[in-house]
Amino acid sequence: MAVKLKEMLKVPEILSSGHRMCAGCAAPTIIKLVGMALRGPTVICNATGCLEVATTIYPYTAWKVPWIHVAFENVAAVASGVVEAFNVLREKGRSRYEHVDVIAIGGDGGTFDIGFGALSGALERGHDFVYLVYDNGAYQNTGIQRSGATLPGQETTTSWAGKVEPGKRERKKPLAEIVAAHRIPYVATVSPYYWRDFIQKFRKALEVEGPAFIHAFSPCPRGWRSDTSKSIELSKLAVETGIHPLYEVIDGKEYIMSGPSKRLKELKPLDEYLKLQGQFKHLFTPQWEDFRKQVQEQIIEDWHLLRKKCGLE
């Protein structure tokens, strides 16, 4: 899909302004980019989370496409049902549409944690749908609790930083790779800064037969204690520091590093990413100096491992 900025600006938005997402939240930008990738009739299934709550505050909705809110743990299962129902209607000649695209959207809590079983089940069954996770690194909606996507060293209200603990100690769950291990046709990571890469990948995800998975990086100024004007800058830095490298996985086998990550001669220092956020402030005290170095080393190690998978080393 050739993506031209001028053309994209003509595409009708699927999320209207006036929604109540926080200032600087990247999730509405992500949804805007999803809208630019659509190819026809689309149904969106949305798990509980910030996006669901803040775009549909009674009696309003910001959505301009058919949209269903489900519970927290089951958006992939609900999307499975929607896909299968449309298949039946089409087979019986009772659908107005040749094809309907179905997109399931969850935050990191609803995808990495509580919705993981439903996601894995849907991938195994092989329904033709796209799962989008907007990953802001914690349960931001309930007030910033740690999730499986929270980074080591990140402070949340259930992984406090202080004299005893540096915030969360555990690694972030490598979800895109776990999803790819289901050998589904298409997995890709995206960042809203690299909008062309984002739209092209999302379109590819819609076009493949069978399940596709898009992992979008989504800065959260409220939870991260970052300036609301820095979200897109953070989206760029996350790629450049290796926090969120951009790549695709085809059929769970072929790893392809995407342009923005491939062009990096080397990673930028992690500190550049951390320093813009209050949630990592404690890591710059002498006490957590070593911990911060460990996190940096871990990221470099993961980066080389990914490059090897992509055949670049």
Add this chain to the structure above:
Amino acid sequence: MPERVMFTMGDVACAEGALSAGCRYFGGYPITPATEIAEWMAIRMPQVGGAYVQYEDEIASITSVIGASWAGTKAMTATSGPGVSLMMEAIGLAVMTETPLVLVNIMRGGPSTGQPTRGQQGDVMQAKWGSHGDYQIIALTPASVQEMFDQTVRAFNLAEQYRVPVFVLADETVGHMREKLVIPDEKDLEIVDRKRPTVPPEEYLPFKPDEDLVPPMATFGSGYQFYATGLTHDWRGYPSDKDDVQMELITRLNEKILRNVDKIVEMERFQLDDADVAIIAYGTPSRSAKRAIREARRQGLKAGLLRLKTIWPFPERAIMDLASEVRHIVVAEQNMGQLYHMVRASAGTTPVHMMRKPVGTPQLPQEILQKIREVVTQ
């Protein structure tokens, strides 16, 4: 630790109560309006040498609590309606394996996502009947910040004594209100611990009850070999599909609670001695009721309140006695009328009036006053 005074919210008081009761394990998962309990535990558990562990969902958090309890620790979790719905299978498992644990439900509006930030009392029947099969649990209903502390301590004591899951059922208003809290000196708190086996390991039968119908509980690593299963089991813990084993086990699981209703149930009688009209309420509506009753008395209407601090097991006898004292009973609940049906079943021929309000705003004092006036003039 000596006595401490705090000005704090109900959720925090609940967490402090658990710590004072000896709880050293919290299996957490965020959900409005119970998240503050998890957040407070995430701060406090490391300070007291306990563990706060966050799980990937509520099913994992409650089952981790079952594991922690069998490992010998007093353990709990806290959640709200949707989370309790997910936990229900595990509640049945805890009942069947006689696992002491405390489950706090800060009740919000339902069904489904409902009104996450608004209080209601829609989960009282779920607490009793939510898991499958015939069983008993205990449910306590605090109405103030101090009671969030006191009743959480009591919840642990009851869980340990009867080897049963105990619910602390607080509506969101109680969970989020801020009031003075006095945390007593630990010497002044009565703390109950589970019975341990006294026989040598080779004679131990894990589900052989004592006279009080509660079997002593060995824990992992204590040298006692045992088998705990959700299948119907005999005294040895071995699964059985026989009628007599099922009959004995199910009868005992129910009787160990029902036989002790008088010891378990607590309630407050407020201006009931000469009352014509009795309000029955628990949690936030009971606070409105007190104000309404004071005003009613000023106007010459003889009203009183029976405030339930324990709703399961249900205090049938207390309701029977009350019904013989008063001319009318009004049940004011922040739901469509759930305990109302239990009250009606126990009240004989005394008229029982339903005052339902399944919304975030509880019955207001003037609404209750109006109801009192209405039934008196009937």
